[in-house]
Amino acid sequence: MSKKIVALILILCSCIMFGRPGYAVAIEQDSGAEESERAEVDRLSGLTKFETAKIISEYYCSGKAKNVILSTGNDFADALSASVLAHEKEAPILLVDYAVENSKDAFDFCTEHLDKSGTVYIIGGTGIIGEEFEAKLSELGFTKVIRIAGLDRYDTSYQIACSLNKVMSTVVITSGEQYADALSISSFAANKGWPILLSPHGELPQEIKTFLQEKKPLQVYIAGGAGVISDNVKSEIESVLPQASIQRLMGETRFDTNVAIAETFAPNPSTIYLATGYGFADALAGSIVAAKSGNPIIFIDPSVPTLPRSTASYFAKLYANIQNPRLVSFGGSGVVKDEIIKSSRDLIWGAARETSIYSIDDISAAVTQKEEYSLPTTLQARLYxxxxxxxxxxxNPNFVDTGKIGLLIYEGIVDGYSKNIKLNFTVKEPVSIPIAQYTTYFDAAHLNRTENLRLAAKALDGKLLAPGERFSFNESVGERTVQAGYKEAMVIVGDAFVPGLGGGVCQVSSTLYNAVTLANLQIIERHPHSLPVDYVPPGHDATVSYPILDLKFRNNRKVPILIRSIVAENTLTFQLYEKSEK
Known part of the structure; x- marks a missing residue:
């Protein structure tokens, strides 16, 4: 088969006189199918949701438009019913921000595409889209402006339904509190001219009851489960329309409901429109495009590169039924990722099954040297x-050696998955347990004393004593001088505390002395203070004074001893470790 690459770049806006044009760009395809058999894949997107709506509108109408619809891009409720009106009026749906100055994309479209005698339909009251928008349209030369608004979102849906001209044998009831179900059915309702009426969860609004009594539709579709439109609302509809057929279209999640609606009305679509299931703006603007041929808007979850279970099943059925629909994405790669488009394409074209493995993540493990470890027998795999x-x-290899410290790479093979999986296996040096540890406390507010203590402790940290080696505190720490960084603090001289250079160092020697005695190392020299100190119990101190008084001990063990010192906010700790010789 041919392996040509389809690279279609369609310039959508043939009448743009200035500004940046919108594009629908085909994603590169590498299927082995013949070019004539391949589905086209387009992305309709801008840098913002407002620009995306403009680009979608230019895709829908590249020439002159007779009508347009302005809807807020910030609050979905009022606009949920607008797709039906948009299809009837052949009016693209443009999104506006809270302020005129932030709605340039919508006004640019009107300037470039809307006939001066055309009509602008504003959906929602002035609290949603302010009067300054009407003033701006007038300034641009557009005099036909119709605002459709009710007292609330439910009344607005009623007002939109009343403005439709078609005979209404079928209506749609859906939630006015959640956008997903209304947008799932929007393209089908718009294509057929079925009004979308909004209802709260628990009770049907009076104006909606009145509409149903007046129009007497023979078919009512409830979009969404009892969690969004209660059975009480269904009962109210049955009471108002005893002759009507009432069908609930629902699933456990918004994605399941979305697919249930698509399978009901579009078992064999010519085009599938992809949009995020966690934002209304792109799907709302795109509903007029999907309504043109009554094709579905399918929701995806932008947080994962794969598809919801029901969506994957729907796509797999299309392949089984030898369908080859075109794919169009509403929104950029931030909301409909390239990976999701590829997953959709693979399922629709049969390159993968819904239960095929999509990905298996590489894994990592870490153990200490000579610790037992068994390679995992299973891994978690994400399916399409x-x-x-x-x-x-x-x-490979299939055995584990934890005797050597370092990083080992194992490669894993899973049946039905073409890529190798890596196990990054790290063998770490065993964490030693100190043979002795002792902690004393100090007042960190005494800055000079604290600095002296830190300097002396730092000089001892990491010192290694070989078996039989003698340790001298004074030799290891050195003379306490100004040049070495020591400061003046209180020291004991005879029977008094007086200022002296290096005050606080004796707490370091005393703390170390207690750790050494706990380790049962041989004490060679140790001197008590002439006055009691408060950081160790009586008789557990060890004063030092360079070069006369020293703390000396010997490593009488058969292995090296490592000295570690830790100075925290107000604590000094010495730890002694045995180090094995390698």
Whole structure:
């Protein structure tokens, strides 16, 4: 088969006189199918949701438009019913921000595409889209402006329904509190001219009851489960329309409901429109495009590169039924990732099954030297339908050696998955347990004393004593001088505390002395203070004074001894470790 690459770049806005044009760009395809058999993949997107709506509108109408719809891009409720009106009026849906100055994309479209005799429909009251928008349209030369608004979102949906001209044998009831279900059915309702009426969860609004009594539709679709439109609302509809067929279209999640609606009205679509299931703006603007041929808007989850289970199943059925729909993304790669488009394409074209493995992450493990470790027999695999399952894995090499410190790379093979999985296996040096540890406390507010203590402790940290080696505190720390950084603090001289250079060093020697005695090392020299000190119990101190008074001991063990000192906020700790000789 041919392996040509489809690279279609369609310049959408043939009448743009200035500004940046919008594009629908085909994503590169590498399927082995013949070019004539391949589905086209387009992305309609801008830098913002407002620019995306403009680009979608230019895709829908590249020439002159007779009508446009302005809807807020910040609050979905009022606009949920607008797609039906948009299709009837052949009016692209433009999104506006809170202020005129932030809605340039919408006004640019009107300037470039809307006939001066055309009509602008504003959806929602002045609290949603302010009067300054009407003033701006007038300034631009557009005099036909119709605002459709009710007292609330439910009344607005009623007002939109009343403005439709078609005979209404079918209506849609959906939630006015959540956008997903209304947008799932929007393209089908718009294509057929079925009004979308909004309802709160628990009770049908009176104006909606009145509309149903007046129009007497024979078919009512409830979009969404009882969690969004209660059974009480369904009962109210049955009471108002005893002759009507009432069908609830629902699933456990917004994605399941989305697919249930698509399978009901579009089992064999010619185009599938992808949009995020966690934002309304792109799907709302795109609903007019999807309504043109009654094709579905399919929701995706932008947080994962795979598809919801029901969506993957729907796409797999299309392949089984030899369907080859075109794919169009509403929104950029931040909301509809390239990986999601590829996953959709693979399922629709049969390059993968919904239960095929999509990805298996590399894994890591760390153990200490000579610790027992068994290679995992299974790994977690993500399927195309987003399920995560355990799958058997075979490793090379298939044995573990924890005797050597370092990083080892194991490669794993899983049946049905073309890539190798890596296990980054780290063998670490065993964490030693000190043979002795002793902590004393000091007042950190005495800055000079604290600095002296830190200097002396730092001089001892990391010192290693070989078996039989003699230790001298004064030799290791050195003379306490100004040049060495020592400061004046209180020291004991005879029977008094007086200022002296290096005050505080004796707490370091005393703390070390207690750790050494706990380790049962041989004390060679030790001197008590002439006055009691408060940081160690009586008789547990060891004063030093360079070069006369020293603390000396010997490593009488058969292995090296490592001295570690730790100075925290107000604590001094000495730890002694045995170090094995390698």
């Amino acid at each position: 339908n987003s399920e995560v399952i355990e799958v058997p894995v075979q490793w």
